[in-house]
Amino acid sequence: MSLSGRCNCGAVRFTVTGTPDEAVACHCTQCRKQSGHFMADAEVPESEIVIEGEVRWYHASETARRGFCPVCGSGLFWQRLGSGDMGFSLGALEGPTGLRLEKHIHTASKGDYYEIADGLRQA
Numbered sequence: 001m002s003l004s005g006r007c008n009c010g011a012v013r014f015t016v017t018g019t020p021d022e023a024v025a026c027h028c029t030q031c032r033k034q035s036g037h038f039m040a041d042a043e044v045p046e047s048e049i050v051i052e053g054e055v056r057w058y059h060a061s062e063t064a065r066r067g068f069c070p071v072c073g074s075g076l077f078w079q080r081l082g083s084g085d086m087g088f089s090l091g092a093l094e095g096p097t098g099l100r101l102e103k104h105i106h107t108a109s110k111g112d113y114y115e116i117a118d119g120l121r122q123a
Contacts, residue, residue, distance in 0.1 A: 005092035007069035007076055011053050014076065016088060018048030022102040023090060025120075027110035030060050034075045038110070040090040040101060041078060049077075049086050 003016040020042030031039035055077065056070040067077030078087035090099065103121040104110075116122060 001098070003097055004094050005076070005088060006094065007053075007072050007074035007092065009069065009072035009074075011071040012055055012069045012074070012076060013052045014088065014092075015050045016044055016048060017050065018044040020044050020099065023099045025101055025104045026106055027104060027116075028106035029109050030066075031106075032109070032111060034066060037114075038104075039075070039078075041087040042090060042099060043085045043087045046079070046084055046086045049088060 001016070001019045004013070005016070006013040021044075023040065023042040025038050025040045027038045054070055055067040057065045057067050059065045064078065064080050066075060067079070068075045074089075074092065076089050076092050079085070090097070093099075101118075101120055103123060104116050105123045107116060107122045110116065
């Protein structure tokens with residue numbers, strides 16, 4: 001599988017050469033604050049993502065960082081420090097992906113202004 005993505009302005013582009021284990025929707029407070037709602041992403045080993053352009057990294061906690069475009073601010077990546085894996089934003093992908101959301105995570109932190117009613121697993 002090969003997936004391509006980019007930020008809103010095109011200054012950062014990336015290619016995913018591996019197959020993600022699963023696509024998830026994260027409802028944690030940090031994802032909601034970064035995206036304005038919830039974040040849909042998938043993870044692969046870091047070696048399976050090729051990034052072109054400058055990514056600015058924000059250390060969101062002691063255990064994780066988030067990568068974004070320093071020009072347009074698009075949130076593109078998430079990484080648990082020391083894991084060797086990297087998450088990428090499904091919304092940044094171009095063209096058909098063949099991916100489908102498989103579950104919702106951190107649902108206890110979701111906003112009170114919406115319901116999750118798609119029947120997918122919730123954690």
